[in-house]
Amino acid sequence: MLFNSLNFAFFLPIIFCLYWLINKNGLKIQNILLLAASYYFYSCWDYRFLFLLIFSTLLDYFTGLKMEDAKSLKLKRFLFWLSVTVNLGFLGVFKYYNFFAESLISSFSHFGITLHASAINVILPVGISFYTFHGLSYVIDIYKGRIKPERNFVDYSLFVSFFPLLVAGPIERATHLLPQIKQKRVFDYSKAIDGCRQILWGLFKKVIIADNCAEYANMVFNHSSNYTGSTLALGALMFTFQIYGDFSGYSDIAIGTAKLFGIDLLRNFAFPYFSRDMAEFWRRWHISLSSWFKDYLYIPLGGSKGNLWMRIRNTFIIFIVSGFWHGANWTFIIWGFLNALFIIPSIVMKTNRNNLEIVAQGRLLPSFKELMQMVSTFSLTVIAWIFFRSASIGQAFQIIGDLFNRSLFTAPHNPPRPVMLLILVVFMAVEWIGREGRYAIENVGLRWPPILRWSFYSIIIVFIGMYMQTGGSDFIYFQF
Incomplete structure (x- = not known):
């Protein structure tokens, strides 16, 4: 179900x-x-x-x-x-x-x-x-x-x-x-309403963002040898939003559903694509799994108490094991290895605990430095996701090889529909505005007049109803 x-x-x-x-x-x-x-x-x-x-x-x-x-x-x-x-x-x-x-x-x-x-x-x-x-x-x-x-x-x-x-x-x-x-447990109306709001946003992420991005990502990854660098880049970008919308959407629905029964579940995502370095990304992506590996594998191995070599070794171990946890394919192991490789510089320079608070807290816009940090971290994440999504290591290297050539600067074949790109922009804008909450629309509209607030929720429901498949579509993490 x-x-x-x-x-x-x-x-x-x-x-x-x-x-x-x-x-x-x-x-x-x-x-x-x-x-x-x-x-x-x-x-x-x-x-x-x-x-x-x-x-x-x-x-x-x-x-x-x-x-x-x-x-x-x-x-x-x-x-x-x-x-x-x-x-x-x-x-x-x-x-x-x-x-x-x-x-x-x-x-x-x-x-x-x-x-x-x-x-x-x-x-x-x-x-x-x-x-x-x-x-x-x-x-x-x-x-x-x-x-x-x-x-x-x-x-x-x-x-x-x-x-x-x-x-x-x-x-x-x-x-x-x-x-x-x-x-x-005693029924709490405000908690139940908050749960419904989080379920609604989770369904929006899954049905509107993930499932629509999946169409384009599947087209590109299933026939990757047929496309130019610009098209492959768009395919990798669509998968990046697909997996976020799919898995964080599931987590929002799960957490919101539990609230209906008076139970609080652990937070699983904290706006990871706004991270300023890879260490921050992994504090914000699949938090319950990352903390599980930290407590039951990383710390027993010595954690950060040993010398630099031990910290580097332990980091590679938990990321490779994390990759293997995701699936029985060498692509997942390479994905884990890459993430470890990306995070090592911050461990060596002892900057991995620099960005503990959400970016641009209390401000509407980030500084130029923060923007560049987010762009570079996001770009590394997209590259790693190529291995995660590819059917084989060979396909991943083929995509990356074709990605970084002159065809990257050509017009893409069969680009995503303009309306889909517009929805993605609006989605990320809402996520950015709501990034200081536990989920994007936690506090959106709470001070609006009721008619305006419920109109906002109704628009989301209508969009979900328009795009939702009758039997539903599987969540990516069901295979793990």
Whole structure:
């Protein structure tokens, strides 16, 4: 069931109404309803995936309890590594088996050795990377003594399976979400309205920005050898907006939906395309994943406490692992490597913590220096996205090679429709104006007369209705 589908448009109001109608019956009943709704939501893709989700939930739930009750450190360590191994094992089989098998065969073929390995034809369970990381962080936090295990199975299951975040995040922490699940929730009208506003903006990003940019980006990347540098540049630019509109749009819908049920999820995007350097970009893009890798990989490796070589090594490790997390393809690994390479200068010069506040805070326009910093950071990001979107490393290098030649200065073939370019300009203008909020239209129109404010929302709804596909279109991050 997609957020941008008619099915979800019926599903959400029904669950919302039932949820608050049974509020007087107690928190336990509300959580059971949310858990049942979450399992139904997930089973709409393929009911067989549900068994894997429940198995993962049971594994980490009982591992947490057994580690707490373990009589010896040796037993606790065994239980911990058993859970980690099984979780990563399932992720490895479903997501990476074919990649490793094909890479091994290719490596040996260079030495004249022919290997035969059977490929497995399996469907990647939607959201497996996200709920696996939920469970891993929970088990790690218990092992490190940061939290106590949750003994209420319904509450823990809801933490793992809460439907707004289940298939594409944000990646939540038990320390943040579980206390909210266990606390009585009272309906807050202003919070619900704020949630609806964030859902609306998320749908606009997905349906209007991402899906329309996808048409042009797919045309260019699917036939990249046929186009000139200027057309390839436009294709890369359209994909840059597509992935932002798609994934940040999903996050906005997820966070807004959770607010309808009185729950706050972690922020996942903070206007990353207005960043002044790559370090700032990664503090603002997919925040829940970046912070997960920082807390559970970067810091255990030594973080920034070691010498310069250790900091550089640790940076490359987390970015390459992050790239591999996104998919079983060398293009994602190169994408991660490139981002590490782009961020290294700021680590070497110790400027990676320079830009902690949003650009031009309290001002309408940035300074010339800030503008140039944003343009250069955005350009590096676009180049990295070419590897992310390309089907192979060869195609990525072909695009970049064709991009940087004289044809870059020729007129593009089949340029995007002028109306699409105008919508992009308006979209970025709204994002810029609203960049100091948690999402772009959080504070837009709050002081306007009601008729003007609701007209603004109505225009967005009409645009979404005009462009929305009947069955909805997949979100990019479902494949991860």
